[in-house]
Amino acid sequence: MSSRTAGGLPPPLPSPVRRGRAGWGRAALPALPALVLLFAFFLFPVVRMLGFSIEDGSLDWYAKALGEELYLRVFWNTFEIALLVTVICLLVGYPLGFLIATTTPGWATLGFIFVLLPLWTSVLVRTYAWMVLLGRNGVFNRWLIEAGVIADPIPMLNNFTGVLIGMVHVLLPYMVLPVYGAVRRLDPALVAAAEGLGASSWSIFWRIYLPLTLPGIFAGATIVFVLSLGFFITPALLGGGKVMMLAVLIEQQIHQTLNWPFAAALSAVLLALTLGVYSLAQAFTRQEARP
Amino acid sequence: MIGSAAALASRGALAQEPPKPASIVVNHSGGAMGSAMRKAFFNGFEKKYGIRVVETSPADFGKLRAMVESGNVEWDVTEIGGQDAIRATEMKLVEKIDDKIVDRSKYPEKARSPYVFASSVYTTIIGYRTDVFKGGTHPKSWADWWDVKKFPGARSMRDHPTDNLEFALLADGVTPDKIYPIDFDRAFKKLDQIKPHVNVWWATGQQPAQLLLDKEVVLATGWNGRFYDLIKKGGPVEIEWNQGALKQGSFVIPRGAKNAYWGQKMLAEMSVPQQQAIYATELGYPGLNLEALNYVDAKVKPYLPTQYIDKQFWIDDSWYAANGTKALELWNAWKLKKA
Numbered sequence: 155m156s157s158r159t160a161g162g163l164p165p166p167l168p169s170p171v172r173r174g175r176a177g178w179g180r181a182a183l184p185a186l187p188a189l190v191l192l193f194a195f196f197l198f199p200v201v202r203m204l205g206f207s208i209e210d211g212s213l214d215w216y217a218k219a220l221g222e223e224l225y226l227r228v229f230w231n232t233f234e235i236a237l238l239v240t241v242i243c244l245l246v247g248y249p250l251g252f253l254i255a256t257t258t259p260g261w262a263t264l265g266f267i268f269v270l271l272p273l274w275t276s277v278l279v280r281t282y283a284w285m286v287l288l289g290r291n292g293v294f295n296r297w298l299i300e301a302g303v304i305a306d307p308i309p310m311l312n313n314f315t316g317v318l319i320g321m322v323h324v325l326l327p328y329m330v331l332p333v334y335g336a337v338r339r340l341d342p343a344l345v346a347a348a349e350g351l352g353a354s355s356w357s358i359f360w361r362i363y364l365p366l367t368l369p370g371i372f373a374g375a376t377i378v379f380v381l382s383l384g385f386f387i388t389p390a391l392l393g394g395g396k397v398m399m400l401a402v403l404i405e406q407q408i409h410q411t412l413n414w415p416f417a418a419a420l421s422a423v424l425l426a427l428t429l430g431v432y433s434l435a436q437a438f439t440r441q442e443a444r445p
Numbered sequence: 446m447i448g449s450a451a452a453l454a455s456r457g458a459l460a461q462e463p464p465k466p467a468s469i470v471v472n473h474s475g476g477a478m479g480s481a482m483r484k485a486f487f488n489g490f491e492k493k494y495g496i497r498v499v500e501t502s503p504a505d506f507g508k509l510r511a512m513v514e515s516g517n518v519e520w521d522v523t524e525i526g527g528q529d530a531i532r533a534t535e536m537k538l539v540e541k542i543d544d545k546i547v548d549r550s551k552y553p554e555k556a557r558s559p560y561v562f563a564s565s566v567y568t569t570i571i572g573y574r575t576d577v578f579k580g581g582t583h584p585k586s587w588a589d590w591w592d593v594k595k596f597p598g599a600r601s602m603r604d605h606p607t608d609n610l611e612f613a614l615l616a617d618g619v620t621p622d623k624i625y626p627i628d629f630d631r632a633f634k635k636l637d638q639i640k641p642h643v644n645v646w647w648a649t650g651q652q653p654a655q656l657l658l659d660k661e662v663v664l665a666t667g668w669n670g671r672f673y674d675l676i677k678k679g680g681p682v683e684i685e686w687n688q689g690a691l692k693q694g695s696f697v698i699p700r701g702a703k704n705a706y707w708g709q710k711m712l713a714e715m716s717v718p719q720q721q722a723i724y725a726t727e728l729g730y731p732g733l734n735l736e737a738l739n740y741v742d743a744k745v746k747p748y749l750p751t752q753y754i755d756k757q758f759w760i761d762d763s764w765y766a767a768n769g770t771k772a773l774e775l776w777n778a779w780k781l782k783k784a
Contacts, residue, residue, distance in 0.1 A: 224778045231781075290599075291660050312645045312661070395604035395646025398781060406777075409507045411770045412532075 207418035215419035232400040236382035243329040251333030273327045312394025320388040329374035336370025376435035468497035472523035475502030481727035521708040528765035530561045530695040540698040546709040556733045562696045565730040568750040569608045570689035572672040577663045587616035598663035604646035606776040621758040673729030686753040
């Protein structure tokens with residue numbers, strides 16, 4: 155079940171824990187303060203905010219958000235970046251999570267430190283660190299030029315590449331941890347049995363590890379994708395103003411043009427998109443988790 | 446609002462001050478500006494009245510509107526963008542400035558708006574690397590800025606229509622007095638030419654100086670005070686003042702501010718020429734009390750935009766108050782357009 159795939163990390167999104175009705179009631183009681191808090195400080199403001207978008211009794215703001223080419227393009231940009239970030243996180247995060255889960259405890263601890271330490275550092279600080287590393291005269295370019303690998307600096311900052319690097323770095327832990335959890339929960343006897351029966355390591359991976367860690371992959375990919383959709387600081391600072399994502403547009407509408415109804419409509423569409431992706435992933439996970 | 450202003454005026458006339466609060470809240474942009482305001486205005490205010498000045502930041506028009514409309518006004522004085530100040534006045538979000546308390550007799554006529562206190566002048570101008578453009582070989586006009594053959598190198602401009610539309614028109618041969626109303630088509634067509642040469646569209650005021658320092662770009666538009674700060678610290682950067690876009694910093698008292706009277710007193714403190722001189726020396730942003738220049742060191746004067754007003758032009762805040770949203774929408778669309 156996907157509720158456990160996040161390993162030691164509390165799942166950032168509610169997971170579908172299947173229980174009987176009585177179980178729900180008992181589970182909800184201790185959660186009551188949290189629910190009240192969520193309602194007062196999260197749900198209510200969100201609903202109030204979304205209310206702005208239909209304040210004038212029409213859906214005009216939604217027509218604008220979904221009808222004009224400019225905004226559709228921003229939606230598409232956002233979607234494209236989120237997808238790319240998710241794929242890269244998967245390609246990097248799966249082997250890493252796998253390695254940490256299967257190596258010796260000493261190495262695993264070290265791996266965890268490398269994965270978790272950035273998670274505890276402010277996104278802003280990390281983003282500025284990337285600016286120092288990736289710039290035209292940044293650390294990487296200077297190394298590469300001194301080593302004679304390149305003659306002119308590679309543009310890695312203030313463009314699409316910079317945004318991708320920065321976002322993958324920030325979001326990688328959310329991929330590694332669910333994968334780690336999924337690998338750890340796998341019954342080692344299965345692998346031992348396969349080895350005993352002479353399976354190659356490739357087929358062990360392909361026929362045991364991969365199918366059984368799929369829920370972890372889906373959980374990680376969902377979290378990364380959903381968080382990517384709302385990203386703000388990293389694209390603003392590493393994109394050189396050339397990469398426009400939805401959150402940047404919403405911020406503009408709130409602070410600069412003071413068009414709150416339109417900002418609310420954009421937010422509503424983003425929220426719907428996010429929930430859509432989330433429920434889609436949930437459907438897949440449930441299907442894949444079935445024995 | 447008029448009622449409360451009148452009440453304040455009559456109280457002032459009777460020389461009966463409302464009781465002193467323990468503190469007032471001044472909201473501003475923060476950063477270096479905050480520390481300069483503390484040095485030039487807040488310390489003196491605290492000493493004079495025994496009222497602590499609590500600082501918050503940043504300036505935020507959305508928040509101002511939310512505060513006034515919800516009746517929960519946390520700020521007694523707040524900084525506000527030029528065109529936002531006009532809109533805030535129209536939306537009745539601000540108190541009238543009490544001229545009995547705030548003496549603006551030494552201000553230029555146009556800087557005595559009834560609702561908006563003009564705090565200082567700043568300008569968006571060209572900053573350049575002195576090691577790349579030696580001995581006066583740098584671009585000296587917007588036509589030069591657009592001339593990438595004669596002045597090669599990566600550029601940075603603000604990620605905003607304000608300034609850039611004007612610069613484009615000037616580069617295209619429009620005279621400063623004919624900039625407004627802005628011809629969008631002509632401006633964006635001219636901007637098309639420079640787009641591939643702009644490496645970074647900056648979003649925050651600190652970026653241009655940093656980009657020049659890191660040599661991420663060799664030319665950047667930016668606010669004069671940010672370059673002044675870098676030059677003071679010995680950075681390899683200089684300023685070209687010609688055709689800069691002048692703006693005024695603005696402060697207002699939100700409608701329903703809890704200590705509006707003491708907010709007026711704060712603005713009074715900010716209009717004293719000696720204090721404005723301290724502020725200008727710190728940041729390079731001179732106040733509008735024309736006497737303030739008498740108190741500024743001769744070495745600082747070349748870095749104050751008020752010295753070059755004849756070579757520059759004023760951004761038309763009222764044009765932006767009416768057309769700002771449209772301009773921003775067109776700007777976004779233009780930015781997203783594949784070159």
